[in-house]
Amino acid sequence: MPQIQTPYYLIDQTRLLENLQKVARLRVISGAKVLLALKCFATWSVFNLMRPYLDGTTSSSLYEVRLGRERFGGETHAYSVAYADDEIAEVVLYADKIIFNSVSQLIRFEGATSEIACGLRLNPRISSSAFDLADPARPFSRLGEWHVARIEAVIDQISGFMIHYNCENADYALFDQMLSQIETEFGGLLEQVDWVSLGGGIHFTGADYPLEMLAARLRAFSDRFGVQVYLEPGEALVTGAATLEVTVLDLLHNGKDLAIVDSSIEAHMLDLLIYRLDARTEPNDGPYRYMICGKSCLAGDIFGECAFPEALKVGDRISIQDAAGYTMVKKNWFNGVKMPSIVIKGCDGSLQLVREFGYQDYESSLS
Numbered sequence: 179m180p181q182i183q184t185p186y187y188l189i190d191q192t193r194l195l196e197n198l199q200k201v202a203r204l205r206v207i208s209g210a211k212v213l214l215a216l217k218c219f220a221t222w223s224v225f226n227l228m229r230p231y232l233d234g235t236t237s238s239s240l241y242e243v244r245l246g247r248e249r250f251g252g253e254t255h256a257y258s259v260a261y262a263d264d265e266i267a268e269v270v271l272y273a274d275k276i277i278f279n280s281v282s283q284l285i286r287f288e289g290a291t292s293e294i295a296c297g298l299r300l301n302p303r304i305s306s307s308a309f310d311l312a313d314p315a316r317p318f319s320r321l322g323e324w325h326v327a328r329i330e331a332v333i334d335q336i337s338g339f340m341i342h343y344n345c346e347n348a349d350y351a352l353f354d355q356m357l358s359q360i361e362t363e364f365g366g367l368l369e370q371v372d373w374v375s376l377g378g379g380i381h382f383t384g385a386d387y388p389l390e391m392l393a394a395r396l397r398a399f400s401d402r403f404g405v406q407v408y409l410e411p412g413e414a415l416v417t418g419a420a421t422l423e424v425t426v427l428d429l430l431h432n433g434k435d436l437a438i439v440d441s442s443i444e445a446h447m448l449d450l451l452i453y454r455l456d457a458r459t460e461p462n463d464g465p466y467r468y469m470i471c472g473k474s475c476l477a478g479d480i481f482g483e484c485a486f487p488e489a490l491k492v493g494d495r496i497s498i499q500d501a502a503g504y505t506m507v508k509k510n511w512f513n514g515v516k517m518p519s520i521v522i523k524g525c526d527g528s529l530q531l532v533r534e535f536g537y538q539d540y541e542s543s544l545s
């Protein structure tokens with residue numbers, strides 16, 4: 179069989195299922211409902227595989243809520259930092275619940291939302307984010323409400339809260355401690371609603387994560403306030419489940435050994451560039467070290483430095499790890515670099531090319 183042409187994102191169903199089986203267990207023992215955060219991962223070709231393990235999806239825009247309803251199904255939550263007048267009727271059509279970011283949007287759209295459950299984003303002003311850019315509790319944050327009296331004034335108009343404050347949080351003790359703070363400060367509000375979404379960001383699929391403790395804590399929270407708990411993971415569902423497959427196009431030596439590949443971090447792994455993180459290869463071991471560079475004109479189009487057991491040659495293939503979360507959703511046409519195809523590796527090892535992008539896609543992305 180001829181090799182599939184690079185670049186392509188390779189989603190590994192076996193690795194994805196390992197994460198999903200942990201979700202299934204968490205749902206059973208905690209009683210929490212779990213929704214896929216489409217902002218992180220929206221590659222709908224694998225939704226059939228994911229659907230049995232999840233309760234539905236949550237979204238951050240009209241298009242995401244539509245994708246969730248049409249391609250995933252189940253319980254469909256809508257959230258947006260701000261809705262426009264011409265979006266709201268369609269959002270209500272697709273969603274089971276609509277979560278407003280502010281009291282002013284809740285009130286503004288009350289005429290359009292009389293038939294649907296409404297929620298409000300509560301910002302507890304704490305978070306576990308290590309990045310200012312992604313910190314919902316950053317100074318002057320626009321993400322949610324925190325004045326108790328202001329929220330009390332509209333409590334009859336909502337049935338739940340969404341609180342997203344865990345960010346890349348693999349530390350159960352920190353999760354527990356922050357939730358206790360929220361219980362203390364906002365308990366009076368929480369006991370007046372039917373459901374609370376604790377957002378995403380809990381890395382509970384990690385190898386050493388104490389899943390049972392998390393489940394017990396979620397159940398205790400649910401019992402204490404009489405609420406249905408939701409979680410909205412993105413990253414935790416897809417960690418380790420995809421790679422970006424690339425080919426070496428050229429080798430240079432400018433003080434360091436450089437390998438230029440048929441991809442671009444700016445176009446195909448933008449999230450790493452934004453957060454100044456290095457891409458990883460596996461096993462990343464051996465005496466030959468290369469700086470893996472993209473083919474766009476950006477001087478800093480560098481994936482990172484990786485070690486290999488043998489010297490690289492033009493035509494060699496490299497797998498860059500962790501290419502699912504916040505990666506495929508952010509791919510773009512910078513420099514007109516060929517967009518990576520999407521390939522799914524089945525549990526039997528077979529490869530299925532589900533999407534290729536060509537010049538027409540590039541041309542039609544602008545006019």
Ligand SMILES: Cc1ncc(COP(=O)(O)O)c(C=O)c1O
Pocket residue numbers: 215217218342345346377378379380410411412413414503
């Ligand atoms: C409101 C909300 N829910 C869920 C998520 C998903 O978070 P993660 O992918 O870290 O699990 C995010 C991420 O930013 C978010 O802002």
